[in-house]
Amino acid sequence: xxxxxxxxxxAARPHRQPxxxxxxxxxxxxxxxxxxxxxxxxxxxxxxxxxxxxxLAKGLDDVAVRRVGCLGLCAAGPLVLVPEQxxxxxxxxxxxxxxxxxxIRSLSGDGDGGRPLATDPFFSHQVKVVLERCGTVDPxxxxxxxxxxxxxxxxxxxxxxxxxxxxxxxxxxxxxxxGGAGYPTGLKWRTVAxxxxxxxxxxxxxxxEGDPGAFMDRSVLESCPQxxxxxxxxxxxxxxxxxxxxxxxxxxxxxxxRLSSAIRQAEHDGHLGRDIAGTRFDFQVEVRIGAGAFVCxxxxxxxxxxxxxxxxxxxxxxxxxASGLWGCPTLINNVETFANIPAVITxxxxxxxxxxxxxxxxxxxxxxxxxxxxxxxxxVPMGLTLRQIVFEIGGxxxxxxxxxxxxxGGPSGGCIPKSLLDMPVDYESLAQAGSIMxxxxxxxxxxxxxxxxxxxxxxxxxxxxxxxxCLPCRVGTEEMYRLLERxxxxxATRAHLAQLESLAGMVKATSLCGLGQGAPNxxxxxxxYFRDEYLAHVDDRACPAGVCPITQESPGMPVEGxxxxxxxxxxxx
Amino acid sequence: MASTTVAGRPAPSDxxxxxxVDVRMRRLGYxxxxxxxxxxxxxxxxxxxxxxxxxxxxxxxxxxxSKVYGVATFYTHFTLKPQGLHTCxxxxxxxxxxxxxxxxxGAIADKFAVKPGGTTADxxxxxxxxxxxxxxxxxxxxxxxxxVQGHMGPGQLVKLLEEL
Numbered sequence: 019x020x021x022x023x024x025x026x027x028x029a030a031r032p033h034r035q036p037x038x039x040x041x042x043x044x045x046x047x048x049x050x051x052x053x054x055x056x057x058x059x060x061x062x063x064x065x066x067x068x069x070x071x072x073x074l075a076k077g078l079d080d081v082a083v084r085r086v087g088c089l090g091l092c093a094a095g096p097l098v099l100v101p102e103q104x105x106x107x108x109x110x111x112x113x114x115x116x117x118x119x120x121x122i123r124s125l126s127g128d129g130d131g132g133r134p135l136a137t138d139p140f141f142s143h144q145v146k147v148v149l150e151r152c153g154t155v156d157p158x159x160x161x162x163x164x165x166x167x168x169x170x171x172x173x174x175x176x177x178x179x180x181x182x183x184x185x186x187x188x189x190x191x192x193x194x195x196x197g198g199a200g201y202p203t204g205l206k207w208r209t210v211a212x213x214x215x216x217x218x219x220x221x222x223x224x225x226x227e228g229d230p231g232a233f234m235d236r237s238v239l240e241s242c243p244q245x246x247x248x249x250x251x252x253x254x255x256x257x258x259x260x261x262x263x264x265x266x267x268x269x270x271x272x273x274x275x276r277l278s279s280a281i282r283q284a285e286h287d288g289h290l291g292r293d294i295a296g297t298r299f300d301f302q303v304e305v306r307i308g309a310g311a312f313v314c315x316x317x318x319x320x321x322x323x324x325x326x327x328x329x330x331x332x333x334x335x336x337x338x339x340a341s342g343l344w345g346c347p348t349l350i351n352n353v354e355t356f357a358n359i360p361a362v363i364t365x366x367x368x369x370x371x372x373x374x375x376x377x378x379x380x381x382x383x384x385x386x387x388x389x390x391x392x393x394x395x396x397x398v399p400m401g402l403t404l405r406q407i408v409f410e411i412g413g414x415x416x417x418x419x420x421x422x423x424x425x426x427g428g429p430s431g432g433c434i435p436k437s438l439l440d441m442p443v444d445y446e447s448l449a450q451a452g453s454i455m456x457x458x459x460x461x462x463x464x465x466x467x468x469x470x471x472x473x474x475x476x477x478x479x480x481x482x483x484x485x486x487x488c489l490p491c492r493v494g495t496e497e498m499y500r501l502l503e504r505x506x507x508x509x510a511t512r513a514h515l516a517q518l519e520s521l522a523g524m525v526k527a528t529s530l531c532g533l534g535q536g537a538p539n540x541x542x543x544x545x546x547y548f549r550d551e552y553l554a555h556v557d558d559r560a561c562p563a564g565v566c567p568i569t570q571e572s573p574g575m576p577v578e579g580x581x582x583x584x585x586x587x588x589x590x591x
Numbered sequence: 592m593a594s595t596t597v598a599g600r601p602a603p604s605d606x607x608x609x610x611x612v613d614v615r616m617r618r619l620g621y622x623x624x625x626x627x628x629x630x631x632x633x634x635x636x637x638x639x640x641x642x643x644x645x646x647x648x649x650x651x652x653x654x655x656x657s658k659v660y661g662v663a664t665f666y667t668h669f670t671l672k673p674q675g676l677h678t679c680x681x682x683x684x685x686x687x688x689x690x691x692x693x694x695x696x697g698a699i700a701d702k703f704a705v706k707p708g709g710t711t712a713d714x715x716x717x718x719x720x721x722x723x724x725x726x727x728x729x730x731x732x733x734x735x736x737x738x739v740q741g742h743m744g745p746g747q748l749v750k751l752l753e754e755l
Contacts, residue, residue: 056728059739092728230684233725268631268668269724307631309666312722326624327658328665387686387727394728425685461685461727475688479722485665 046080047125049073050099050153054088054240055272056394061111062096065118069098072118073125081125087152087241091140092394099153103129104136139410140392145373147381148357149397152241157276160283163244169284171360173295175252179363184256185211188359190367192379197224197315197352198427198456199532200378200445206349209339210257213347219259220348221250222338223356224320225266225273228312229428230479232459234383235353237395239266239273242357243280244289247303249356251290252363254301257349262303265320268310278305312429312483316531317342317350319485330487331531352457354383374400378444386412388461389419398443405439408462419464423547427456429476429483430536432543433469452543454536468565469548470555473540474502480537491534494525498541505552508559508568515556519545600651603643608636612644616651623654626662630669639670667722675710675717677755679735679748684723686730691745695731696720698745703752716752 051057051066070083089097094108098121107121124131135141146152155162163169175184189204210219223246227235238246250262266274281303284290292300306324313319314329317338323329324343342348358380362370370380378400384407387393391413398407404424408414415421423433432453434441441447445455463472481495501518504510522538529535545552554560559568602609615632619625629652633644640663649659663669679699683692696707699718705711707720726732729741733748735755 055739056726056741059726059729059741095728227725228722230688230723231686231727232723233727236725269721306628308668309627309631310668310722311666323627324624326622326626326628326654326662328661385725385727387730388689393686393730428685459685459727461689463689467689472689475685483722 044080045082047100047102047129048082048084049121049125050084050086050089050101052087052089052095052097052099052153053085053157054092054237055270056088056092057095057097058272060095060109065096065098065111068118069121072122076122076126078122078126085156085158086154087157088149088237088395089153090144090149090395091392093392098132100125100129100132101154105129105132105134106138106141107132140394140396140413143402143406143411144397145381145399146397147361147370147373148238148245148354148383149241149395150361151245152237152395155242157241157243158279160244160280160287160289163242164287167364168244168360169248169289169295171363172248172251172255172289175363176255176295176297176299181211181256181258184252184363187367188256188362191358191362191370192367192374193355193358193362193370194378194445195352196354196358196382196457198430198454200455203351203355206339206351207253207256209337210259210347210349213340215258215347217344217346218261219257219346220343221254221257221259221262222320222324222343222348222350223250223262223264223353224315224317224350225264225270225353226308226315226320227267227270227353227457228315228483229431229457229459231385231387231425231461232428232457233385233387234395234458236270236273237385238353238357238383239270239277243273243277244284245360246277246353246356247280247284247290249359250303251294251301252359253349253351253356255299257347259349260300260302262301263306263324263343264303265306265308265314265324267308274305274307281305311485312479313485313531313533316533319531320350321348328485330485331533333530354458375442375444377446382443382455382458384458384460386460386462388425389415389464389467390462391416400444401442403440403442404434407443407460408439412462415462415464419466421462422465422467423463423469425453425461425463425472425540426459427454427536427539428459429479430454430532430539431456431459432539433463433472433547434543435547437547452546453539466563466565468506468561468563469544469551470502470506470561471563471565473544474499474506476540477502477537480533484533484537488528488530488534490525490528491530491537494521494529494534495537497521498525498538502541505555506561506566506568508555508566510556512556515552600647603647609647611636612648616648621652623652626652626654626659627666630663634669639673641671672710676715677736677752678717678719679733679752680719680721680724681707682721682724682726682730682732682734684721684725684727684730686727687723687732690730692731694745695733695743695748698749699752702749716755 073081098107098110120131185207193203194200311329314323316331319329319331338348381397383397425433477499481499484491486492522541526538612633645659649656681695703711705718710717732741733743
């Protein structure tokens with residue numbers, strides 16, 4: 019503790035970037051340049067500088083140039099948003115088709131350049147709660163967040179509500195955990211608040227976004243880290259915790275940097291730390307950086323990792339809500355869940371409850387990727403159909419390819435076929451279809467993707483990421499991988515296929531944690547909807563998508579021989 | 592003279608980089624649960640974790656060597672071998688996979704005879720495979736010496752690495 023105080027006292031006002039070019043008089047238009055990882059890698063830092071210089075050189079004294087977070091349409095970066103004119107400039111790099119000169123021309127005039135947002139389906143279908151400030155505030159400027167109503171919810175909660183009031187509001191909102199499982203958030207908060215805590219409680223933000231193909235949490239942390247911190251502080255007040263941790267993947271250095279800077283600034287201005295908003299409520303947040311283990315997204319493994327150990331899960335109960343970090347009651351929510359909280363407090367639980375479907379309330383952020391035209395980050399009300407997401411928001415498939423499936427929920431999820439495109443996207447419908455909501459990765463696959471190969475890809479992932487603690491997962495994922503390897507190389511028989519199905523059922527039923535329990539899901543869902551592709555590999559020794567390296571000679575022995583061999587091994591087991 | 596920790600343990604050598612490790616451990620109050628944080632710092636300053644570093648950290652934090660080794664080998668981010676001059680991380684997440692990440696790894700294997708987790712014989716390039724960089728909108732993506740580069744092709748990547 020003394021350490022903390024000494025550091026706090028020694029720190030000067032947090033380092034701020036050079037002030038963006040903000041005119042002294044009224045701002046007529048602003049150019050919001052995306053500074054999230056996607057656009058940065060396409061040169062948006064340089065674009066920001068070029069634009070600033072050009073605006074100065076032209077003497078445009080009513081144009082503001084700002085750095086902002088993710089603008090969503092990552093496929094077409096670097097992006098510049100002109101909010102006053104409702105226009106988005108794509109691939110806005112110097113020398114590109116829409117270089118700075120077109121931007122400058124549009125900014126100085128009536129704004130006829132770029133892509134109009136109001137009529138564009140990519141934007142018009144979206145409802146932004148979590149991403150409300152992405153694209154309007156500078157992720158590294160606390161002032162921007164506060165100027166758009168930031169930390170009002172925290173002040174309102176600690177100043178005018180009791181912790182029970184706060185929990186009641188979250189319960190009323192119907193918000194469910196956005197990390198994947200969809201557990202009711204208010205209920206979890208109440209359990210933590212009620213658990214006896216002689217040595218205090220903790221709030222943990224799970225930002226170990228490990229699902230391949232998911233980048234929602236990364237974008238939120240890179241675009242508006244303060245909103246997540248505010249949600250955590252409100253949670254801390256509600257459950258009676260004074261300390262919080264954000265567990266972020268090491269693969270997200272920019273998110274770590276912006277989050278750390280956000281914590282320093284919020285502590286400096288009294289939104290975090292001691293006596294928040296003039297009350298006796300204290301809340302301190304620390305960042306913990308993961309070290310590349312997918313299983314650490316599982317809550318008990320995450321706790322083990324924060325405590326400095328190997329990230330292996332343990333059986334539940336006790337749940338972390340009763341016994342978590344250092345045995346204390348611990349509230350663990352995902353980044354997106356916390357980012358919903360400020361709006362729930364200021365606008366009320368009923369407001370969020372009015373968005374979405376019967377049992378899935380509010381919005382969901384999805385990372386749209388794969389064979390779709392508009393790859394990027396979107397936020398939609400629960401209950402929109404997959405077809406609307408893929409074909410209207412996503413703009414359909416790239417290069418006129420044919421849609422085959424959309425994969426949701428990462429390695430624990432499944433592949434949803436064309437016949438279910440009109441299904442509403444909510445927790446229940448996705449589960450019924452054999453997939454899960456998951457954290458929000460949505461990968462579109464076209465006719466060039468082999469579904470058996472996809473199942474093998476996820477199994478390879480799970481066998482490498484299995485922590486090795488429980489046998490069904492450690493050995494089962496490896497064996498399932500070998501069977502899939504056999505199928506994709508044309509060395510399998512129907513008996514192998516049956517063995518795969520039975521093993522998948524066993525691993526699902528007997529694994530210790532979500533990693534093993536979910537690992538068979540990609541196999542189940544591809545078998546359910548794309549069994550013909552499996553059969554083509556097994557019976558015809560052919561890969562319909564032309565992906566798998568099957569050569570007609572490869573079995574090495576005639577089919578009858580292979581069958582006989584299998585029968586023998588089947589009899590022995 | 593070797594720098595000394597508050598806990599009284601001399602650093603393994605005069606290398607000034609140990610000071611950064613010591614500062615990190617002091618800030619964390621030498622708590623055993625700060626192990627992962629300290630391993631991060633040590634790898635940042637030295638590039639990898641050798642036996643000397645692992646035992647020094649273990650002794651300073653009061654963590655048994657078996658546990659330090661167990662943690663260092665559990666997490667894929669930590670490496671116990673020195674890395675090459677340059678690093679190339681190929682993302683093998685779902686979006687990159689279906690957009691041709693295997694072709695990138697194949698091209699590197701053909702040209703530089705190195706597999707993920709390995710370093711070229713001349714010690715120039717270390718190749719790593721990432722689970723997902725979250726750069727899915729630019730699939731397939733690679734990170735060369737910290738710079739994320741999207742929409743990569745096999746030929747383009749080989750050329751990029753040759754020019755390092």
